[in-house]
Amino acid sequence: MRKWKIIKESDVSPSKWFPVLRHTVELPDGKIVDDYFISPMGNVAMVLPITSKKEIVLVKQYKHALGEILIELPAGFQQKGKTLEESAIAELEEEVGIKTTTDKLVFLGKTANNPTKTTHVTYCYLARDLEFNSEQNLEETEEIEIIKVSPQKALEMVRDGDIWVADSVANILRAALQYPEIFK
Numbered sequence: 001m002r003k004w005k006i007i008k009e010s011d012v013s014p015s016k017w018f019p020v021l022r023h024t025v026e027l028p029d030g031k032i033v034d035d036y037f038i039s040p041m042g043n044v045a046m047v048l049p050i051t052s053k054k055e056i057v058l059v060k061q062y063k064h065a066l067g068e069i070l071i072e073l074p075a076g077f078q079q080k081g082k083t084l085e086e087s088a089i090a091e092l093e094e095e096v097g098i099k100t101t102t103d104k105l106v107f108l109g110k111t112a113n114n115p116t117k118t119t120h121v122t123y124c125y126l127a128r129d130l131e132f133n134s135e136q137n138l139e140e141t142e143e144i145e146i147i148k149v150s151p152q153k154a155l156e157m158v159r160d161g162d163i164w165v166a167d168s169v170a171n172i173l174r175a176a177l178q179y180p181e182i183f184k
Contacts, residue, residue, distance in 0.1 A: 002028040012037075041120040045088035046075035046167060048108065048175050049098060050128045050182065055148040056172075057096050057130070058163070062143065071147060071157065072168040075122065084123045092127070096146050099134040100127055108174050111167045122167040126175055151176075151183040 008024040019041065024034040049057040060071045076091035078084055085102045093099045105125040113120045138144060149157065154172050157163045163172065176183045 004028070007032070008034075037117070039118045039120070041077075041118050043078045043084060044075050044120065044122040044167070045078055045084045045091055046073050046122050046124040046171060047088050047092045047105070048073055048124060048126045048171055049092060049096065049130050050126070050151070051148065052129045052131060053148075054150065054182075056151055056154045057098065058147040058149065058154070058168075059095055060145040060147055063165075070165055071163050072165040073124070073171060075167070085125065088123075088125050093134050094137045094139075095142070095144055097132050097134045097136045098130050100130055104128070104130070108171055108178065111170045113166055122171075124167070124171040124174070126179070155183060 005026040006023055007026055010022050011019070012022045013019045019039055021038050021040060023036045023038060024032065025036050026032055051057060057074065058071050059074050060069060062069050074092050074095040076087065076095070078087045079090055082090065085105055088105060089100055089102060104127045106127070108124040108126050111122045111124070113122060136144065136146075154163070155176060158169050158172050163169060
C-alpha cells in the first residue's frame with residue numbers, strides 16, 4: 001500500500017471558519033484525480049476532567065452544523081502559539097472554569113474524526129483531582145451548560161446514546177479501558 005501523491009493544491013476556502021483545499025492527486029495505480037477536496041481544520045485539544053469528588057465534567061452546548069444540543073467533553077482547536085497541552089488547559093478553564101497545570105494532564109490518545117475529508121485530529125488528556133476555581137470565559141458563539149456525573153453515569157450516557165459525539169465517546173471508552181479503577 002502506498003500513499004497518494006499530491007500533484008497540485010489550491011485553497012478554495014469559502015471562509016476562515018471552514019478551510020477547504022482542492023487537491024489533484026496521483027493514486028498508486030497512476031490514475032489522476034483532479035477534484036479531491038479536504039479541509040485542513042487543525043487539531044483539537046480535549047480534556048476528560050475528573051473532580052476531587054470523582055465526577056466527570058461534561059459540557060452541553062448547541063452545535064450548529066447538526067442543529068443539535070450535544071453533550072461532550074470540554075475541547076477546542078489548538079490555539080495559536082500554544083502546545084496541545086496548553087490549549088487543553090486553556091479550553092478547560094474557558095469552558096468550565098477549572099484552572100490546572102500541564103503536570104496534571106495524562107495523555108489518553110488521539111482520534112481521527114473524518115480522515116477521508118479533514119485533517120482534524122483530537123488529542124485527549126485525562127486530568128484528575130480538579131476543582132472549580134475559575135470563571136467560564138466563553139467565546140461569543142458559545143453557550144455552555146456544565147454537567148457533572150459519576151464515571152459510571154458517563155459510561156451509561158455513552159451506552160444510551162446521550163453522549164454521541166465521536167471523539168468524546170472514543171475518549172470516555174479509552175479512559176475506561178486504560179483506567180478501569182476510575183469507572184468502578
